[in-house]
Amino acid sequence: MTDTVAPSITALSEAPFVAPYAAPNHAFDEAFEDNRQTRLPWQAVMTAVQQLGSEGMQDRHLRAQRILRDDGATYNLKSDPLSPNVWALDIIPQVMSESEWRGLEASLQQRAKLFDLIYKDLYGEQRLLKEGILPSEIVFSHPGFLRQCHNMHWPSETMLTFHAVDLVRDQTGRYIATGDRTQAPSGAGYALENRTVVSRVLPSLFRDSQTMRLSGFFQTVRETISRLASHITEAPRIVVLTPGAYSSTYFEQAYLANHLGYPLVQGGDLTVRNGKVWMKSLNGLSRVDVILRRVDDTLCDQAELRSESILGVPGLLEVARQGNVVVTNPLGSGLLETPALLAFLPAISQFLMGEELLLPSVDSYWCGNQEQLNYVLANIRNLIIKPAVRNLQSKSIYCHQLSDKELQRTIAKIKANPVAYVAQGYIPGSLTPIWDNGQMCARPGILRTFSVANEQGYCVMPGGLARVAESTNHLIVSKNLSGSRSKDLWILSDSAETDTDIPLDNLPISQAHVANLPSRVVENLFWFGRYAERAEMSLRLMRTIFKQLNGIDHFPTESREVLLGAMSEITGSLPGFQDDPELIENPNDELAALVANSQRVGSIKSNLQQMLACAEQVKEMLSADTRIILNELRDHIHSVDRAYVNGLPAVPEESLDGLVTSLLAISGLNHESMLRGMDWMFQEIGRRTERALLTANLLKHTLSRPLPSLQQQQILESVLLSVEALISFRRRYRTRARVSYGLDLLMIDRTNPRSLIYQIEQLRKYLEELPQTEQTSLGLSPDKRLIIKSLNDIQLADLEGLSQIDETTQTRQQLTELMTQVIEQLEKLTTLISDKYFDHTAGPQQLIKAKWKNNV
Template sequence: MSAAVSVESGVLDDYRARLRPGVIDELVTSTGLRADQAALGAAVDAMGMAGLQAARAEARTFAADEGVTYGTGLTGSRNWAIDPIPVLLGATEWADLEAGLRQRARLLDLVLGDLYGEQQLLRRRVLPPEVILAHDGYIRQTEGISAPGRRQLVIAATDLGRDPEGRWTVISNRTQAPSGPGYAMATRRIISRVMAGVHRSMPLARLRGFFQTFTAALQDASPSATEPPRVVLLTPGPNSETAFEQAYLATLLGFPLVEADDLVMHRGKVWLRAGDRLEQVDVVLRRVDAAFADPLELRGDSQLGIPGLIEATRNRTVAVVNPIGAGVLENPGLSAHLNAAAEALLGEELRLPMPATWWCGRDADRSHVLANLENLVIKPISRASGALRYGWQLTAQERDELASRIAAEPWAWCGQERMHLSTAPVVTRAGLEPRRFVLRAFGVAHDDDYRFLPGGLGRVAARVGEHTVSNYSGALAKDVWVISSEADQLTPTSRDRVVAPVLLARSAGLSPRVVDNLYWLGRYAERAEGTARLLTVVDDFAEDNSSRTRTPGARATEALLQTLAQVSGTESLRQDGSPLGYLRQVVLDGSRTGTVRHCATQVINAAQHVRDLLSVDTWSVLGRLQQTLDDTPDDDDQLQPLLADVLESLLAFAGIVAHSMVRDESWAFLDAGCRMERAQLTLSVLTSAFAEAKDRQVEDLVVEGVLRAGESIITHRRRAAAGTGPTLALESAIELLLLDRANPRSVLYQAESLAADLALLGDEASAAKALALVKALDAVRPEELLETAALTTRLRELEQDFRRLSDDLTSLHFSRQAPRRPQTAGWASPWQVADD
């Protein structure tokens, strides 16, 4: 290790004073800076605490704006927390660490192949059978199955910590469905802006080349000779803790994000449901845990997997990455035997050390663990037995209970020496705090070896003194910088140069689940906007006329309130109720269908399902919309500013869709939803507002409100002033909102746009139905609809026509697979069999 660099800094001196004796820090030493940290230390010094705290706030803002989240579902997720000070690794240090990681990945690949193949390690007892066969990650149904590519283990992830001697030490393996590379890239994007000056000034290894190699590695795993092979990323869905990363990783790799509903097993092969056709899948990048991956052979109640997937891998019609059963390598009991496996399989000692581990299935090891419970980390070999225990944090009674469990099932436990991890500085309101640091490294199989993401993903504990460093416990992310060397430069393979670009040019069809969510994303966004516009108008009328009973303005307000209730589908205002209080409910009550909040929630929910198809700018807009509705005003009189903010977000979303989406089928389905909703909403407003005859004065006021809600009031006034429009206000509204081909708010405009969207989709039959609506609207004459009954009858006919077309689209394009229901075989248990 190079000598430390001396530095004078008030910020770093204060931080140095907080370090625990004997613990290595990633940035400073007791007298200066660690090797290779001079530039970073100088940057931290120059920023001072005020600058660092501003950077911390800026990182949080960027994470929120880009929708980087971790956690379950819409309500359980939290913004990805990032500390702005990166961890820096020198080129030599990284080269040494990467060499150890490559060796370890090769070893784990060989171990995995043997455990599901010849099982020589078990037969020769290099690995005790109890360690493997008792682990819940060992999937017996996949014995004898080998992946068709060069490697069984395509993705290798390793958690590491630095010990008190400065050595990188392996904490655990992550091979089941490792998460993190997408978060590493998202973290880098944010920190490169927050710490732009120092980031640009340093020769850092870039991350993009790793993802190009990742793409090639997945293609290499294909059992098919198809060029390019079709790869999909199988996700549990938007309620997964790492839903953001899965969608982001899909965009980085260029592969579609799919759920179980998007895939079907047919003739022993996996197919992607793409409209009215099936497209064969060659490789499944699995982010669904093994137990849920195949409900036919594993958990029968799983809705996340594909029935028959294991049989398809057995027949080599599809490859699964990582293979079902790779989770056995996460077994902490392996640590006690991995050195022996390295000698047997590689003829080498492991370069990266591991904490001393004692497997309790051996008498001597068990005696040692039981005698030293208070000093060891006690780990079950399977997660089913619960979480790890820190012996020194247990009470005497808890240690006794744990000892009894170990004695009862010794093979299921191991003890590991306590590891004193290095610390890294974390920016807090009270200054820099030293917190435990863990590095997760990611590698992918590349030709005959493994290539690793430079640096990986760093995490620091949520609190000072916290031993567990995990996302579940609230850890913060750290960007990890690696000083570049010439060896770091990616030299593309022929596959990188030729196949990956071809893959990106090959568009995958959209499944019914995806197009359903795109369509309803468009519909709910338009519904939220239309409802917010109508609310703005009605709120304005209510404020002006609430104290003027029996006036034309008050009667017009009553008519518009009733229109709002019918259009939104919410309960009407009670006779003794407050109009402003009622309007507040229609805006903010998320438990009632049809309110602005309910529509906005549905927009965000639908967007989560198609996240990989949307611009990253979408999430700052939707985040702002959510925040606007969460910041509820205390006063009903504050609805106008609130509605203005809601409309601003919805218009920004519409602008992103209009100006960022390629005009392909994704855009066509989303736009079709917008057009369908706007047409139906406009027809509903016209029908509700003019279903009953009114005095001319009241009618004119209602017309003005409807035209304002339909963004057509200015055109109406200009035409009236110029004498180019109809004399009657109602006739002008009918012309502008129903029949004006040049008005993007008219029903005729929506029908023509809808026909164009459906033609783009290749759905000629539905496009013809939309064109029939255009023809029907062209035949309408405004003067023929001035009589209330005629107007209401024609508007309701048009509403029914649009609803029928929407129903046709639903049955044709959005049909999902029926939910799977497990069936239990009626086999008799031994005690149910009567003696003969």
């Protein structure tokens, strides 16, 4: 990609860039001096904006949005996979000089060290409580204080691996901490994504600005996490524990897991056996040494913490206490996020480190202290009231925005339970420039920085996640990542940065070649393939129906009944067209519902939604091109919704072409680009199984009923057209439209990739390559017996006999019985695969390989 900004980007243009917005009142301006001239670190950025102009900036803004969407960058994903919230990013970076950064970096390193000492003290000697430095009510009344974690075993001197701080600038430009994130700090992955996107849309500016790189920070993350398990093994198995695909920050969790090279797992993927944590995978149980968690403390263990949690691993806490697994950040660290701690932080720093805090915290007052409570009540108009316990439901109360009545209610709540509230001074966020609606304007912003432990203390990411309010009406930026727009923070180096020396990992080659996937991942890929085939078959048959009903040739009632009845059977939306003459004569509403009604199980839109939901569950496994095609598929679905808003459109088959094309693109991409690993294998098994089931169903419900010659030819050609075989059929058999010829092409022709025998043979080949998790049994396994029986049934079929009409039933009874038998066997096969590889219903002992038994 070529940037149009001139190479001399760091030089000022002849006309200095003057602030396009008025000077803020009572707030610091990041980019402009009081005289509205550009601050020195910002001059290159403002010159670039000036040279690009409104049209160029808008083009780059739209390009950034496309990249984010193609990357699958989302926040606060809704239950509808068709409309995820794309991560909001402003393309104008926030800029800081290296000299300013170095001072802030030292302050952040000291603060991270202090919080590590606080954690170790509160879960160790508790000197802070014994000496009265920190009121015991703050700790013992907090649900985040986990007594089960007292004297927790830890393999390194530093226990708090990750630490994040939310910062604002006061009116003088001084950074002030407003809160700390110690439980499972989020945002570092979004910061990396922001850097990737902005550097792509403004490459010359990024290259010439000598911006400090982020790669060294993430390399330190890898090294630190690997060292945590050095007492267990030289090649630790590290996993990222996520709450799941509908976690608001799931994109970041998947993105970081991919970037760091760790498997992304959910609580159900892990199990505790004999004092250790294991990952349930296709190859059985694999021991886990380090868990990088993104699940809240109390949800991590149903056995000792919250029993109603579905996100954790029962028994995890006991294994961590024994030192057989390392969970980071350590459990119980959520306690340190209480804003009540800030009121006592200066005294704590003196007590634990003998040092003054380099980074001041916002003025904070714990209402459990009578003296501080009196101050709060006397000055409440100028304060922010926060719950002492942070959770998703907790909201800050900005008292200067309250009416008198609302203020009195707030005071009553504080007096009723003063221990539960903290008051803080209000500091307006500093103004920073953003690109909005084709022009530059200013928004108040805050900054989140990230630190990771290393052998010397803490390493701070040379950048961060800046966030700004979405509109001028929002003077307050939420500390949650939602409801705001993000920015990339550039630290401008005084000299060219040298490349980071990355040490080679001592990973055994045998382990490097094995991609041990959680069973949940392959199950979702299996169902992704199945739903894709269901949607494609339904779409193809639906297009065929539209062409026949609206074609130039007469389509008799008998033909309508068969084809429309098959549509109901294929989609499973019964009774549908079956035995309903009125619906067959006026099928438009039912057909429209089968296309666009997501509430109809089996409809095209419902299958596509289920397919996209499976894709969200395994986002980390999808390539960039696959994500782009899935986004195009979403666009086509929305186009179909618009086309069908008033029922069936005038030319309904054309509205479905985009959906079919997208599904074919996904299938082709997987076939040509995916490595032939277990992820590809299970997706293919899902596709082949579903295609075989649908083909057998289609043959059963279209060709088993005898019809007059004209209608029989129409139905046979409709079936062939729906599976893209009509042209091949005509070339091979000319105009002889016999049912036995159609069965030859659709059932036993190995050269037809959509024939029944082709699917069964592919399934047989894939089953041979799957790992065998059961103990060796005599003879063939049940799944292989089923697939061989189905193959033999098809190979031994007499096509002329199948096409004969039974005098008793007046149907092609043999064809019906054969297809019914094949369908039942394939459905049993899917159940066996699910039991064997996804649900592990064979029992826990059979999953453990013999070579592991000495270690269990």
